[in-house]
Amino acid sequence: MTATAFRADPGIPGPGTFGSEPDDHAGIYRYDDLDRRFVAERVEQFSKQVTRRLAGELTEDEFKPLRLMNGLYLQLHAYMLRIAVPYGVLTTTQFRKLSEIGRKYDKGYGHFTTRQNLQFNWIKLEDTPAILGELAEVDMHALQTSGNCVRNVTTDQFVGASADEIVDGRVYAEILRQWTIAHPEFTYLPRKFKIAIMGSDSDRAAIRTHDVGVIAKRNEAGETGFTFYVGGGLGRSPFVGKLVREWVPEQDFAAYLEAILRVYNQYGRRDNIYKARIKILVHQLGIDKFKAEVEEEFARLPRPKFTLAPEIVEGIRARFASPGLERLPAESAEFERSKAENVEFARWSTVNLAAHKAPGYAIVSVSLKPAGGIPGDITSEQMDTLADLADRYSFGEIRVTHAQNLVLAHVRKDDLFDLWRQLDAIGLATANIGLIGDIIACPGLDYCALANARSIPLAQAISARFADPARQQAIGELGIKISGCINACGHHHVGHIGILGVDKRGEERYQITIGGDATLTTAIGDIIGPAVTEEAAVDAIDTMVEIYLANRTEGERFLDTIRRIGHGPFKESIYAAD
Amino acid sequence: MPLIEDGRPAEDSWTSVPDGEPVPGDIPAIISFERWQAERDSFAGRNTKLGVRLKGGTLAPAIAEDLDRFALVAVEFPKFRDGRGFSTARELRERYGYEGEIRAVGHVLPDQYLFLKRTGFTSVEAPEGTNLESWVNALSEVSVVYQPGLGKDDPNPLINRWLKSEAVQG
Amino acid sequence: MSFRAITGNRLRDGAVVFYNDEAGWVERLTGASLYEDKATAETKLASAKAEAEKERLAVDIYLFEVLVEDGKRVPVTIRERIRSLGPTVRTDLGKQAAA
Numbered sequence A: 001m002t003a004t005a006f007r008a009d010p011g012i013p014g015p016g017t018f019g020s021e022p023d024d025h026a027g028i029y030r031y032d033d034l035d036r037r038f039v040a041e042r043v044e045q046f047s048k049q050v051t052r053r054l055a056g057e058l059t060e061d062e063f064k065p066l067r068l069m070n071g072l073y074l075q076l077h078a079y080m081l082r083i084a085v086p087y088g089v090l091t092t093t094q095f096r097k098l099s100e101i102g103r104k105y106d107k108g109y110g111h112f113t114t115r116q117n118l119q120f121n122w123i124k125l126e127d128t129p130a131i132l133g134e135l136a137e138v139d140m141h142a143l144q145t146s147g148n149c150v151r152n153v154t155t156d157q158f159v160g161a162s163a164d165e166i167v168d169g170r171v172y173a174e175i176l177r178q179w180t181i182a183h184p185e186f187t188y189l190p191r192k193f194k195i196a197i198m199g200s201d202s203d204r205a206a207i208r209t210h211d212v213g214v215i216a217k218r219n220e221a222g223e224t225g226f227t228f229y230v231g232g233g234l235g236r237s238p239f240v241g242k243l244v245r246e247w248v249p250e251q252d253f254a255a256y257l258e259a260i261l262r263v264y265n266q267y268g269r270r271d272n273i274y275k276a277r278i279k280i281l282v283h284q285l286g287i288d289k290f291k292a293e294v295e296e297e298f299a300r301l302p303r304p305k306f307t308l309a310p311e312i313v314e315g316i317r318a319r320f321a322s323p324g325l326e327r328l329p330a331e332s333a334e335f336e337r338s339k340a341e342n343v344e345f346a347r348w349s350t351v352n353l354a355a356h357k358a359p360g361y362a363i364v365s366v367s368l369k370p371a372g373g374i375p376g377d378i379t380s381e382q383m384d385t386l387a388d389l390a391d392r393y394s395f396g397e398i399r400v401t402h403a404q405n406l407v408l409a410h411v412r413k414d415d416l417f418d419l420w421r422q423l424d425a426i427g428l429a430t431a432n433i434g435l436i437g438d439i440i441a442c443p444g445l446d447y448c449a450l451a452n453a454r455s456i457p458l459a460q461a462i463s464a465r466f467a468d469p470a471r472q473q474a475i476g477e478l479g480i481k482i483s484g485c486i487n488a489c490g491h492h493h494v495g496h497i498g499i500l501g502v503d504k505r506g507e508e509r510y511q512i513t514i515g516g517d518a519t520l521t522t523a524i525g526d527i528i529g530p531a532v533t534e535e536a537a538v539d540a541i542d543t544m545v546e547i548y549l550a551n552r553t554e555g556e557r558f559l560d561t562i563r564r565i566g567h568g569p570f571k572e573s574i575y576a577a578d
Numbered sequence B: 001m002p003l004i005e006d007g008r009p010a011e012d013s014w015t016s017v018p019d020g021e022p023v024p025g026d027i028p029a030i031i032s033f034e035r036w037q038a039e040r041d042s043f044a045g046r047n048t049k050l051g052v053r054l055k056g057g058t059l060a061p062a063i064a065e066d067l068d069r070f071a072l073v074a075v076e077f078p079k080f081r082d083g084r085g086f087s088t089a090r091e092l093r094e095r096y097g098y099e100g101e102i103r104a105v106g107h108v109l110p111d112q113y114l115f116l117k118r119t120g121f122t123s124v125e126a127p128e129g130t131n132l133e134s135w136v137n138a139l140s141e142v143s144v145v146y147q148p149g150l151g152k153d154d155p156n157p158l159i160n161r162w163l164k165s166e167a168v169q170g
Numbered sequence C: 001m002s003f004r005a006i007t008g009n010r011l012r013d014g015a016v017v018f019y020n021d022e023a024g025w026v027e028r029l030t031g032a033s034l035y036e037d038k039a040t041a042e043t044k045l046a047s048a049k050a051e052a053e054k055e056r057l058a059v060d061i062y063l064f065e066v067l068v069e070d071g072k073r074v075p076v077t078i079r080e081r082i083r084s085l086g087p088t089v090r091t092d093l094g095k096q097a098a099a
């Protein structure tokens, strides 16, 4: 590969290197030799740890945190390996590797999570060094996808492509990935630590539900800076992230995070696992005291070594490939004609496409939520075909969303119809992004060792009940989120309708909340009544939808109607009959 | 208990003195922070080196004022999962400019050795029954770092790697 | 009738295993030893755990309740039923598939 020309914005079409492979244009950070050496050394290190464990030199108690640092959990049926997809972006080479690992070491499928990661459910401990070695071949790893460290940084899935973007968050997410990887001071924090970053007008990264949520923005002088929220989180005690600082200049980006982490590492609770997240520290200290501690620590940090000089940022930015977009007319006659001729394609276009910043392109969301299907699951065969499609239509790049769907971020409008037909052929053309069938569900009791109840069967029953795409579209934006226990991996607290699986004397029951919101207007849902059976939960959702449809005014979303008429009518209709 | 220094087993010239027992005046001795607080005046005329041992919950600011009295600060890890000690060492170095020995004691694993070293520890009292070979290997297992180290004006390693990576790429 | 059995996950591959007094760790619930009385079960659990850690055979070892109805063994909790069979949403996978 030749040297990449310097470019101010990798998303903007311009002269650059055009590689021979389609995925040379995928919007990820290109590893250099040091990155590769680091990952290779870590694989080697973990292989030795596995050997020491199998030889009895490490106890399970000592080995567990080491395997967790490498993304390896023990679940109900086997080990589960969680592979990091930094900021959710993959090349097709990486995607094919994941498909291959699924086939070779697992049972031919994988599961995308709400943290933009991929999980394999049937992994053997003795195979993991080999798997990690194969991942390293394509510049991937499973580091810090578990354990009490800074986890994989997530961002908006349309980053670098969407029309409403102000700052490309990938560059900063990558800086954070590097900054926090094997951080000597912050690898044994009181608890896990999740960061999300966004850089556009609409929050697609749910930043105020994270330990740290960052909004990248620009000031009047055109400089980049960041707003920091801290102490958001779901789980047992949900909190909405609080503002710590409105403007942190780019050069202090890492330093400010360092200060937050140091305050947390020293003062976060370690006596009670349920009170160990930073949200509890912020809550107990109060945001003002917490802020004062952070500011003090921040002021003291020795410069310049914590300073992010512009050449560092530019250096990292330059390692992001350009999609090499063409200059196209804004409208495509071909696209318009296909929509007019094919109702299903027209519906899919309305529901699954988002505006791209470049004329003539669209962002395609690929739903992993077929009616009656398992949310987030994909087979190796589907992955292979999707990789081919991404090579052909989207510069060899595939993205993962926190809603457990995939994205082809740069598709020419002229190509949309062809792409849709081929997606349809492999069952990936479900037109339900953001609709009632696009259910987020954690693995629940079918796989997860911590679960109280199953999540997937309920998601399947709901999406089957609302299978009719026309009805889904008529209902409009409505997000259902399901978790199988209070850990809230399914983000149920912030679902427009949230469902939490509980165990009532050995029976699975489901507690329903309404009014949650994961965007910047973050709200925690309100519990509407006692937990019900799976069947009753599906009926209850049907009832709530009917009430909404009967009450909504022109253009009003489910969430808006709830906010206007209150939760009362919904509660009453469901529990009145009892 | 085996002492590790610079990636090698080493002789321990220090003696840990349990609370209540007399502190020998002629050899380097480590006392608890609690004892120091209670009996500090009794060490006023001491000519031999003194060290202090901080429990997991005792953070750097607690000892900051008295650092010039100690040639060694031992930072205890109650459980290897309790990572406060990493911040304690770093604060001792970076915030308070402490230049004496910082020793990790308690439950630490060889797999943490590199992190200990990078946050400012000079020595480790490894738990009894530890595999010394694992400690010796631990420092060389991973050679790439992404964060700044403890040297006073170490450049940010992200700069280094970018400069290097440019060369590699060209 | 209600019994207790010992289960865990095999260290090297994570597979669900059950303890049998003679054969050691087996893959199927049908092969597990069942204990009627709680004290015996606790004693067996302690020795199975010690042995498993020493021999690095299994991890996360604990007791669970099993009902025997018409000669069929059914774990009391849904969790253990799922562990002994496989995911309910993928009946083509896990122990249920090979049965």
Ligand code: SF4
Pocket: A442, A443, A444, A445, A448, A449, A450, A451, A452, A483, A484, A485, A486, A487, A488, A489, A490
């Ligand atoms: S929410 Fe609970 S059941 Fe669901 S994946 Fe998380 S820990 Fe498991």
